[in-house]
Amino acid sequence: METRRVADILKNGQPEETVIIKGWVRTKRELKGFAFTEVNDGSSLAGLQVVLDNEIPDYDTIIKKVNTGASIEVAGKLVPSQGKGQKIELKANSVIIYGEADLETYPLQKKRHSFEFLRTISHLRSRTNTLGAVFRVRNACATAIHQFFQEKGFMWIHSPIITASDCEGAGELFTVTNLNLNNLPKNDAGEVDYSQDFFGKPAYLTVSGQLQAEVMAMAFQNVYTFGPTFRAENSNTSRHLAEFWMVEPEMAFCDLEGDQNLAEEFLKYIFKYVLETCPEDMEFFNKWINKTVLATADNIINNEFARITYTKAVELLEKADKKFEFPVEWGIDLQSEHERYLAEELFKKPVIVSNYPKEIKAFYMRLDEGEKTVSAMDVLAPNIGEIIGGSQREERLDVLERRIQETGMESDDLWWYLDLRRYGTVPHAGFGLGFERVVQFMTGMTNIRDVIPFPRTPLNAEF
RNA sequence: UCCUCGGUAGCUCAGCGGUAGAGCGGUCGGCUGUUAACCGAUUGGUCGUAGGUUCGAAUCCCACCCGGGGAGCCA
Structure with a gap:
């Protein structure tokens, strides 16, 4: 039976x-x-x-x-x-x-345990109410992401986990090697001789699949990656992991506005999907974890996101009736407190901020008219901060080469990336989204270590 | 990495110079419909680690380790 x-x-x-x-x-x-x-x-x-x-x-x-x-x-x-x-x-x-x-x-009793304690028994904590609900929602969320993109005709592409070049320059990298660390081969200059390593040169765990996603978008138009990403940054916060999952759609023939539209539609879709498929778990979070969870989901689904330029955001912050620890002026990178003010106090819903100063953004973002700003956009969410970061990419070969030089990148490593602009280049755009942050936002869980089954953080890889 | 708070029983915490405590849990007993069951009894400790001050340190000082919150970096 x-x-x-x-x-x-x-x-x-x-x-x-x-x-x-x-x-x-x-x-x-x-x-x-x-x-x-x-x-x-x-x-x-x-x-x-x-x-x-x-x-x-x-x-x-x-x-x-x-x-x-x-x-x-x-x-x-x-x-x-x-x-x-x-x-x-x-x-x-x-x-x-x-x-x-x-x-x-x-170790599990019939009463509430602290999340700190449950992290010390990650092999058993999934048997608790809260972690059980979290991982069911996480699963629903992952399903929603695939379903959203598949319905829209996006192709799921598998970007490599091991990469041989630190193209994006985003954060510290984990090195991948099979050299004997107790007896490293050295060259004449006394440096490690990577020519004897597995790949014949230094290799790392990926920090982003974006550049490879761009490659695939230049053949399939609309693609997305969804897989693990690694940062060796020594960050000890409730929003960072050394190993996390990232979603990165990339669209050919798309500009910044199309990118923003996709980001908004995407977030609405997954919230709706999770509410429909996990109502019991969502009620649980609303009751025990954060009483605004359902209202927030409703707010996301039924309201248009606010959209402002960076310049406008700075204006709003400058005349805000609030004292910030870091003073605001055009050209600064927005601090956590600024992002929170915009999303939580001023608009009380997600805000998309676009067209940031080029100095504070990456080399591949498309240079705007006037060359002061780039076509970047961040989606700022209440309680979480930056949940999505994206941009229209620089499709003009000469401008991109200039930007690579200005930002001190190594163009030899990027020859294949530049080839995309040499052969059949098109305007294109995409964004990256931290999967765990979405799950955090959705469930109201305050610590990112409690929305992934086996969190990897500095000094923590037990399970 | 920086700031800040913390580390005492299996868990959550109180004690803050003078004999190491409570609730929950566990164990034993009671109860014919319980809902984190209830009632009674009972069990349980290198007070994070190593130094120092003191007649005496869980308590004060120092170093280190670990954890929470915030910041930076970012997703």
Whole structure:
């Protein structure tokens, strides 16, 4: 007989003759001669209440082993519940114990734990309500991303995880090598001789798939990457990971406005999708984690994002009735406090800021008329800050070469990137989005380490 | 990396120079419909690590390690 998922049983909500479920015991309430237990199989936030009484075979031995954390299989009858907390419950006919859990050492209790503590038991924390809900939402979010792009005819492309050049210059890189670190080959100058390394030159974990996405967009028009990205930056914040997932769409024949339109449509789509597919989990976050989660989602879905230029943003900040730690003037990079003011206090919704000074942005962003600004845009979200960063790319070979020089990049490494402008260049644009930040924003979780199953941060790679 | 707060029982914390505490959890007992069940009893500690001050240090000082929050960098 087929094993049923608890989510389906609860959704159906009807009595049934015989049902089998498999899962992990969350709680047991033992009375004289019978017991209630809640079994969770990961399919939903709510578990199924199972009633065990001394008519089942081996009741006395089984009841001692049905403890929080134990894995069991229950066969029985779905009946209307006499209690108040649930519509139906499973009256067990028989129970199989797969694996016991020693209550004296099992670290998860029937009460709330701090997220800090749960991080020290990442191999078990997914069995808690909150982390369970987070990872179901994370999955829904990933599904929504693929569905959004696939529906629009974007091709999912697989950018390399190992790259041999630090093209974007974004942050510190992790080196990839198979040289013997205890006996490094040296050249005449006493430096490490990478010609003897696996790739014959230094190699790194990717910090962005953007340049490769541009390559593929020059053949397939609309593409996106969705995969892991690495930064060896020593950042200790609630918004940074050394290993995180990034989504990077790239569109040929597209300008900055089209880029902004896609970003807005994209965020609306995934919020809508998650609300529709994980209503129970979202209610949970709204109740226990952050009471503005549902209102925020509603705000995203039903309002147009504000769109202002950097120049306008600076104007607004200069006349803001608020004292900033970092003073505002045209030319500065916007600080966290400035971004927060715009998104949280002034507009109270996501704000797209565009056309930043060229000095504070990357070399590949398209130079605007007047050559003071570039066609960049950031989507700033309340409580999270920058959630999306994108731009129209510089498609003009001469301008791009000039910008590479100005920003001190090594054009020899970029020969293939420049070739895209030599052969059939087109205006194109794209953006990057930190996947975990979207999950954070959506769930209201304050620390990014709690929205990825196995967080990688400085000094932390245990699991 | 910087600023700041913290590290005491399995968990969450109180104690802040003079015998190491509470709640929860665990264990045992009670209870025929529980819902983080309830009631009673009980168990549980190198006070992050190493130095120093003191008659005496969980408590004061110093260094280091680890964690939270904020900042920088960014996604």
